[in-house]
Amino acid sequence: MSKTIYVVDGARSPFLKAQKGPGVFAASDLATQAGRALLLRQPFEPSDLDEVILGCAAPSPDETNIGRMVALRLGCGQKVPGWTVMRNCASGMQAIDSAIANIQGGRSELVLAGGVDALSRAPLLYSDAMVRWFAGMMSLRTVNQKIGHFLKLPLAELLKPVIGLMKGLTDPVVGLLMGQTAENIAWKFGINRQQMDEFAVKSHLKAMSARAAGYYSEIVPVIDSQGKVYAEDDGVRADASMAGMAKLKPFFDKKYGNITAANSSQITDGAAWVILASEEAVQKWGLNPIGKIVDSEWAGLDPALMGLGPVHATTPILQRHGLGLNDIDYWELNEAFAAQVIGCQRAWESDEYCREQLDLPGALGSLDDEKLNVDGGAIAIGHPVGASGARIVLHLLNVLRRNKAKRGIATICIGGGLGGAMLVESL
Numbered sequence: 001m002s003k004t005i006y007v008v009d010g011a012r013s014p015f016l017k018a019q020k021g022p023g024v025f026a027a028s029d030l031a032t033q034a035g036r037a038l039l040l041r042q043p044f045e046p047s048d049l050d051e052v053i054l055g056c057a058a059p060s061p062d063e064t065n066i067g068r069m070v071a072l073r074l075g076c077g078q079k080v081p082g083w084t085v086m087r088n089c090a091s092g093m094q095a096i097d098s099a100i101a102n103i104q105g106g107r108s109e110l111v112l113a114g115g116v117d118a119l120s121r122a123p124l125l126y127s128d129a130m131v132r133w134f135a136g137m138m139s140l141r142t143v144n145q146k147i148g149h150f151l152k153l154p155l156a157e158l159l160k161p162v163i164g165l166m167k168g169l170t171d172p173v174v175g176l177l178m179g180q181t182a183e184n185i186a187w188k189f190g191i192n193r194q195q196m197d198e199f200a201v202k203s204h205l206k207a208m209s210a211r212a213a214g215y216y217s218e219i220v221p222v223i224d225s226q227g228k229v230y231a232e233d234d235g236v237r238a239d240a241s242m243a244g245m246a247k248l249k250p251f252f253d254k255k256y257g258n259i260t261a262a263n264s265s266q267i268t269d270g271a272a273w274v275i276l277a278s279e280e281a282v283q284k285w286g287l288n289p290i291g292k293i294v295d296s297e298w299a300g301l302d303p304a305l306m307g308l309g310p311v312h313a314t315t316p317i318l319q320r321h322g323l324g325l326n327d328i329d330y331w332e333l334n335e336a337f338a339a340q341v342i343g344c345q346r347a348w349e350s351d352e353y354c355r356e357q358l359d360l361p362g363a364l365g366s367l368d369d370e371k372l373n374v375d376g377g378a379i380a381i382g383h384p385v386g387a388s389g390a391r392i393v394l395h396l397l398n399v400l401r402r403n404k405a406k407r408g409i410a411t412i413c414i415g416g417g418l419g420g421a422m423l424v425e426s427l
Contacts, residue, residue: 001100001104001293001294001295002104003103003104003278003279004278004279004292005100005103005104005276005277005278005292005293006276006277006278006279006281006282006287006289006291006292006427007274007275007276007289007290007291007292007293007393007394007397007424008042008274008275008276008277008282008287008288008289008290009038009041009042009274009275009290010038010114010218010272010273010274010275010290010390010393010394010397011034011035011037011038011218011219011220011272011273011394012034012114012218012219012220012270012271012272012273012387012390012391012394013025013030013031013033013034013219013220013222013230013270013271013272014219014221014222014230014231014232014233014234014270015233015234015235015266015268015269015270015381015382015384015387015391016120016230016233016234016235016268016269016270016382017234017235017266017267017268017382018119018120018266018267018268018269019120021120022118022120022121023118023120023121023269024224024225024228024230025118025222025224025269026060026063026118026121027056027059027060027063027066027116027117027118027121027269027271027386028063028066028069028070028073028116029222030116030118030222030269030270030271031054031066031070031114031116031271031273032070032073032074033220033222033223033271034114034220034222034271034272034273035070035074035112035114035271035273036074036075037220038112038220038273038275039074039075039112042275042285043285043286043287044110044285045075046074046075046076046077046080047075047076047077047079047080048110048285049071049076049080049110049111049112050080050102050107050108050109050110050111051080051081051082051083051099051102051108051111051112052067052068052070052071052074052076052080052081052082052083052111052112052113053067053082053083053084053085053095053096053098053099053111053112053113053114054066054067054070054071054082054083054084054085054095054113054114054115054116054386055084055085055086055087055090055091055092055093055094055095055114055115055116055386055387055389055390056084056085056086056091056115056116056117056386057086057088057089057091057117057168057385057386058117058118058119058122058164058165058168058385058386059084060118060121060123064084065082065083065084066084066116067082067083067084067085068081068082068083068084069082070082070116071112074112085098086386087389087414087418087420088385088414088415088416088418089334089336089383089385089388089389089412089413089414089415090388090389090412090414090418090420091115091117091385091386091387091389092114092115092116092272092386092387092388092389092390092391092393093115093296093389093390093392093393093410093412093420093422094389094420095113095114095115095389095390096113096114096274096276096293096296096389096390096393096422097296097298097420097422098113099111099113099276100276100293100296103276103277103278108278109277109278109280109281109284110275110276110277110278110281110285111275111276111277112273112274112275113273113274113275113276113390114271114272114273114274114387114390115271115272115384115386115387115388115389115390115391116270116271116272116384116386116387117268117269117270117384117385117386117387118269118384119165119267119268119269119384119385120267120268120269121269122163122164122165122168123164124161124162124163124164125161125162125163125164125167126157126158126161126162127157127160127161127162129154129157130154130157130158133149133152133153133154133157136149137149137150165267169415171303171304171306171415171416171417173303173416173417174303174304176303176304177252178306178307178336178337178415179251179252179259179264179337180252180253181303181304181305181306181307182252182259182264182307182336182337182339182340182343183252183253183257183258183259183339184304184305185305185307185308185337185339185340185343186257186258186259186339186343188305188343189342189343189346189347189350191258191339191342191343191346192258193258194242195338195342196258196259196260196263196337196338196339196342197242197245197246197260197262197263197338198242199263199338199341199342199379200240200245200262200263200338200379200380201240201241201242201245202376203335203338203373203376203377203378203379203380204236204237204238204240204376204379204380205240205376206373206374206375206376206380207233207236207375207376207377207380207381208236208237208238208376208380209375210374210375210376211232211233211236215375215398215399215402216232216233216375216395217398218272218394218395218398219231219232219233233380233381233382235266235268235380235381235382236376236380236381237380240380244262245260245262245263248260248261248262251264258339259337259338259339263337263338263339263379264336264337264338264379265334265335265336265337265377265378265379265382265383266378266379266381266382266383267382267383268381268382268383268384269384270382270384270387270391271384271387272387272388272390272391272394273390273394274390274393274394276293277289289427290397290398290401290426290427291397291400291401291424291425291426291427292424292425292427293393293422293423293424294321294423294424294425295317295320295321295422295423296317296420296421296422296423297313297314297316297317297420297421297422298313298418298419298420299312299313299316299418299419299420299421300312300417300418300419301357301417301418301419302417303415303416303417304417305417306413306414306415306416306417306418307336307337307339307340307343307344307413308340308343308344308347308413308419309411309412309413309414309417309418309419309420310333310334310344310411310412310413310419310421311344311347311348311353311357311358311419312357312358312419313411313418313419313420313421314409314411314419314421315348315358315360315364317409317421317423318364321423323407324364324365325348325364325365325366325367325368326365326367326368326371327407328371328407328408328409329371329400329403329405329406329407329408330371330372330374330396330399330400330403330405330408331367331371331372331373331396331408331409331410331411332373332377332392332393332395332396332399332408332409332410332411333372333373333377333392333411333412334377334378334383334388334389334392334411334412334413335373335377335378335379335383336378336383336412336413337379338379340413341372341373341377344413345366345367348363348364348365348366348367349363349364349365349366350363351363374399375395375399388412389410389412389420392410392411392412393410393422393424396408396409396410396424397424397426400424400425400426401426405426406425406426407423407424407425407426408423408424408425408426409421409422409423409424410422410424
C-alpha cells in the first residue's frame with residue numbers, strides 16, 4: 001500500500017441470536033447504537049468524517065441504502081456520503097477495503113467502515129403462484145369477480161411461504177445451501193462428526209473464558225425501546241459439551257451428513273465498526289491508532305467448496321510478504337462451520353490441494369491451533385453475515401495488543417465461492 005492505513009478505534013454491538021420471530025432491533029438500530037458509542041469517544045465530530053461505508057448482506061426493504069440511513073442517524077450531517085456494500089459474508093470486510101481504496105486514492109482521510117445484519121428479520125416470501133394470485137385480485141373491480149377469484153386461492157401455496165433466509169443462503173449457481181458446501185469439504189478431507197463437535201465445544205469454552213477475562217471490550221451495550229439493556233453475545237453456551245452436541249441431528253444432509261446447527265455458526269443480529277485514517281488525519285486530530293492494515297486480498301474458487309475461501313485469499317498475502325502460516329502471531333478465521341475451518345487447515349496441510357489449487361510446490365504447513373480464534377468464533381458468538389468481516393478485523397487487533405504481538409490475519413469464507421483476508425499489525 002502506498003499510504004499507511006491506520007485503524008484508530010472500533011466497536012460492535014452484542015451479537016444477538018435469532019429466536020422465535022423478528023429480533024428486537026432492526027439492522028439500522030444496531031449499527032446506529034454501536035456507531036454512536038464509538039463516535040462519542042473520538043476527538044472529532046461525526047460531520048468531520050469523509051464518508052461512512054456499511055456492509056450489509058440482507059437489508060430490509062425500508063433500509064435499502066442502510067449506510068446512508070445510519071450516517072444520517074449518527075449525526076454525520078447531510079454532506080457526509082454514506083453508502084452500502086455487499087459481498088455476502090465479507091460485506092463488513094469489503095466496507096473496510098473500500099475505505100482503504102479511497103484513502104489510498106486520496107479521496108478520503110477519515111472513514112467510518114463496518115457491517116451489520118439483522119438476520120432474524122429476514123422475510124417470509126410468497127411463491128410466484130401466490131404473487132400472481134394477488135396481482136389478479138388487484139385488477140378485479142366487482143365484488144362477484146373478487147369472490148370468484150378468492151375461491152381460486154392456492155391454499156397450499158399460502159401456507160408454504162418461502163423462507164427468505166434459506167433462499168439467501170443457497171448458492172444459485174450450484175444450488176447448494178452453505179451448509180451443504182461445508183458437507184462437501186468434510187467429505188473431501190475426511191472430517192468426522194466428533195471432530196466437528198469438539199471444535200464447536202472449544203469455540204464456546206474459549207468464548208466463555210474470554211468473556212470472564214474481559215476480552216470482549218469492543219462490545220458496547222444496546223438498549224431497546226422498553227429500556228432493556230443487551231450487553232453480551234447471547235448465543236455463547238457455558239454448558240457446551242460433547243454430550244449436548246451429540247443430541248442434534250444433521251441439518252443439511254439428513255441421511256449422510258454430520259453438520260448440525262450446533263457445529264455451525266448461529267443465525268444472529270449484530271453490527272461492527274472501525275474507524276480508518278490516513279497519516280494526515282492521525283496528525284490532524286491527534287489520534288492514537290490501535291493498528292494498521294498492511295495488505296488485503298480477495299480470491300475466487302469453486303462455489304461448491306466456498307468454505308475454503310480463506311486458504312485462497314490468505315496464501316497470496318503470505319507469499320507477498322515472505323511469511324509462513326506460523327509467522328503470523330494470531331489468526332481470526334471466521335467460523336461459518338466447524339468443518340469449514342478444519343477443512344482450511346487440512347487444505348494447507350495437503351500436498352495435492354496446494355499443488356493443484358494454489359500452484360505451490362507442496363503443502364504450506366500446519367497452522368498452530370494455539371494461534372487460531374483464541375477467544376472463540378462465530379459458532380459461539382454468532383455470524384451476522386454483514387458484520388462478521390469487520391468484527392474479526394477489530395477483534396484480531398485487540399488480541400494482538402493484549403498479547404503484545406505484532407502481526408495477524410483476519411480471513412473469511414464467502415458464499416458464491418470467494419474468500420477475503422487482511423494482514424494487520426498492532427501498534
